[in-house]
Amino acid sequence: MTDKNRVLIFDTTLRDGEQSPGATMSHAEKLEIAQMLDEMGVDIIEAGFPIASEGDFAAVSEIARQAQNAQVCGLARAQIPDIDRCWEAVKHARRPRIHTFIGTSPLHRAIPNLDMDQMAERIHQTVTHARNLCDNVQWSPMDATRTEHDYLCRVVEIAIKAGATTINIPDTVGYTAPRESADLIRMLLERVPGADEIIFATHCHNDLGMATANALAAVEAGARQIECTINGLGERAGNTALEEVVMAMRVRNDIMPYQTGIDTTKIIGISRRVAAVSGFAVQYNKAIVGKNAFLHESGIHQDGVLKNVETFEIMRPADIGLNETNIAMGKHSGRAALRAKLRDLGYEVGDNQLKDVFVRFKALADRKKEVYDDDIVALMQDSAANTDSDHLQVRHLRVVCGSDGQSAALTLLVGDEEKRAETTGDGPVDACFNAVRQIFPHEARLLLYQVHAVTEGTDAQATVSVRMEEDGRIVTGQAADTDTILASVKAYVGALNRLIVRREMTGPDSDAKQISMYSH
Ligand SMILES: CC(=O)SCCNC(=O)CCNC(=O)[C@H](O)C(C)(C)COP(=O)(O)OP(=O)(O)OC[C@H]1O[C@@H](n2cnc3c(N)ncnc32)[C@H](O)[C@@H]1OP(=O)(O)O
Ligand SMILES: CC(C)C(=O)C(=O)O
Numbered sequence: 001m002t003d004k005n006r007v008l009i010f011d012t013t014l015r016d017g018e019q020s021p022g023a024t025m026s027h028a029e030k031l032e033i034a035q036m037l038d039e040m041g042v043d044i045i046e047a048g049f050p051i052a053s054e055g056d057f058a059a060v061s062e063i064a065r066q067a068q069n070a071q072v073c074g075l076a077r078a079q080i081p082d083i084d085r086c087w088e089a090v091k092h093a094r095r096p097r098i099h100t101f102i103g104t105s106p107l108h109r110a111i112p113n114l115d116m117d118q119m120a121e122r123i124h125q126t127v128t129h130a131r132n133l134c135d136n137v138q139w140s141p142m143d144a145t146r147t148e149h150d151y152l153c154r155v156v157e158i159a160i161k162a163g164a165t166t167i168n169i170p171d172t173v174g175y176t177a178p179r180e181s182a183d184l185i186r187m188l189l190e191r192v193p194g195a196d197e198i199i200f201a202t203h204c205h206n207d208l209g210m211a212t213a214n215a216l217a218a219v220e221a222g223a224r225q226i227e228c229t230i231n232g233l234g235e236r237a238g239n240t241a242l243e244e245v246v247m248a249m250r251v252r253n254d255i256m257p258y259q260t261g262i263d264t265t266k267i268i269g270i271s272r273r274v275a276a277v278s279g280f281a282v283q284y285n286k287a288i289v290g291k292n293a294f295l296h297e298s299g300i301h302q303d304g305v306l307k308n309v310e311t312f313e314i315m316r317p318a319d320i321g322l323n324e325t326n327i328a329m330g331k332h333s334g335r336a337a338l339r340a341k342l343r344d345l346g347y348e349v350g351d352n353q354l355k356d357v358f359v360r361f362k363a364l365a366d367r368k369k370e371v372y373d374d375d376i377v378a379l380m381q382d383s384a385a386n387t388d389s390d391h392l393q394v395r396h397l398r399v400v401c402g403s404d405g406q407s408a409a410l411t412l413l414v415g416d417e418e419k420r421a422e423t424t425g426d427g428p429v430d431a432c433f434n435a436v437r438q439i440f441p442h443e444a445r446l447l448l449y450q451v452h453a454v455t456e457g458t459d460a461q462a463t464v465s466v467r468m469e470e471d472g473r474i475v476t477g478q479a480a481d482t483d484t485i486l487a488s489v490k491a492y493v494g495a496l497n498r499l500i501v502r503r504e505m506t507g508p509d510s511d512a513k514q515i516s517m518y519s520h
């Protein structure tokens with residue numbers, strides 16, 4: 001490998017990814033995802049936007065202290081207080097980075113009401129300030145792909161002269177196309193003095209479904225850092241998906257001879273964890289990490305794969321950490337088999353966690369004839385989302401439904417106290433949610449209620465996702481159970497538990513601002 005072909009992977013799941021409405025993660029979840037990113041070999045973790053809230057600041061600071069290998073970066077607007085706050089958070093890292101940005105296209109220049117010269121001056125001042133604090137500064141002209149080329153060259157040159165070591169070229173609204181994405185990087189490399197001394201990064205959004213293609217095109221033209229997120233999480237249609245660019249460069253290394261430091265066998269584990277904590281399920285036919293990405297159902301494909309797997313598979317499931325296994329799981333399986341199966345599915349569990357999961361697994365196996373891999377994934381997601389230390393816990397549920405009406409009798413543990421409610425509703429789920437509201441009154445608005453059958457069969461588990469909003473705080477809950485109504489109540493209660501934590505952690509003001517940004 002030559003250094004000139006090494007592409008840095010900059011993961012922004014915890015910053016741009018978390019900007020997806022509803023994808024808000026808890027502090028503990030952010031630390032956990034950051035550790036997984038660090039272990040999988042991500043070069044730079046963009047851990048958050050420190051000035052956005054106390055919660056963001058705390059998460060970035062702790063991730064900076066925790067990261068063993070990756071550089072840790074925070075985002076800051078082109079404002080001195082933002083940059084100072086960002087530095088306060090990232091300075092604990094072995095290799096801190098400040099990322100500062102401002103919108104340079106005509107549309108974005110109008111927002112802070114700066115003319116071209118005033119904006120150029122602001123860029124000079126803020127990048128210089130950042131560089132005086134930190135020797136690792138990234139600068140982004142937001143909406144670069146809709147910025148006039150002459151002006152883009154001018155401001156990139158200013159940022160380089162002021163000390164930026166990485167220049168990121170964002171396609172903020174997912175507007176560009178592969179050839180244009182490549183031409184832009186080539187143009188900057190050719191025209192901007194000093195461009196060969198810094199690293200160009202590409203940051204693509206997926207509004208037209210071209211984020212991966214655009215990022216790879218930019219690399220072919222000379223960019224050496226890709227900004228991306230796990231599962232392509234991010235604003236609107238999302239960002240470039242880490243797993244897609246990494247696997248594309250690996251599988252088609254013949255035509256894209258670039259290397260990354262990513263341990264690809266960690267992909268499936270982190271993909272599942274991000275899906276669980278963000279509440280954004282991965283679509284079945286998603287490239288690389290979708291449930292169907294390595295499944296063959298039609299006869300001709302199955303016949304081909306049985307004769308030679310390469311007929312219909314361009315990469316091995318094991319390459320992304322998905323290991324085929326012959327271990328059939330059921331009520332007679334023991335801990336060793338469960339641990340092996342979990343490892344195959346991308347989960348590394350400690351002894352205590354294994355004990356807890358094993359109890360849940362046995363309870364499931366008692367109720368279900370066959371326990372499939374997907375059942376175990378659902379069970380893991382449920383265990384992570386709902387724990388015995390939650391403030392609200394479902395104790396008993398009895399539901400009556402049918403043509404004569406629907407009612408629910410629910411007992412919840414609220415702190416240390418058991419509380420009971422009996423209610424009716426428009427259907428059994430509505431009756432249950434009314435019961436929860438009677439026991440734990442709240443004003444949160446239900447934004448999403450979604451049910452998926454995990455496998456086939458009438459004894460299949462249902463996974464339920466619930467998303468709610470209160471005073472600008474958006475929270476999600478998830479649960480799995482063979483009883484769809486019970487899973488619904490557990491997911492609803494899970495979302496409320498997160499809301500309770502968010503109420504304690506944040507003031508209403510900071511979160512309300514997030515909402516106003518989303519609605520723009
Ligand atoms: C493309 C991207 O992903 S950009 C990143 C988006 N992420 C976020 O916005 C994270 C969450 N945001 C927040 O928490 C808040 O918006 C904060 C804390 C950053 C700012 O809150 P407020 O000070 O109340 O400002 P508000 O959100 O109402 O408006 C944004 C302000 O920042 C200014 N601004 C926006 N981007 C930049 C920038 N890059 N550099 C300088 N100023 C900027 C706007 O002009 C506006 O200022 P104004 O009110 O004086 O006109
Ligand atoms: C902050 C910048 C880099 C961004 O996320 C974008 O322009 O999409």
Ligand SMILES: [Mg+2]
Pocket residue numbers: 016170172203205235
């Ligand atoms: Mg972005």
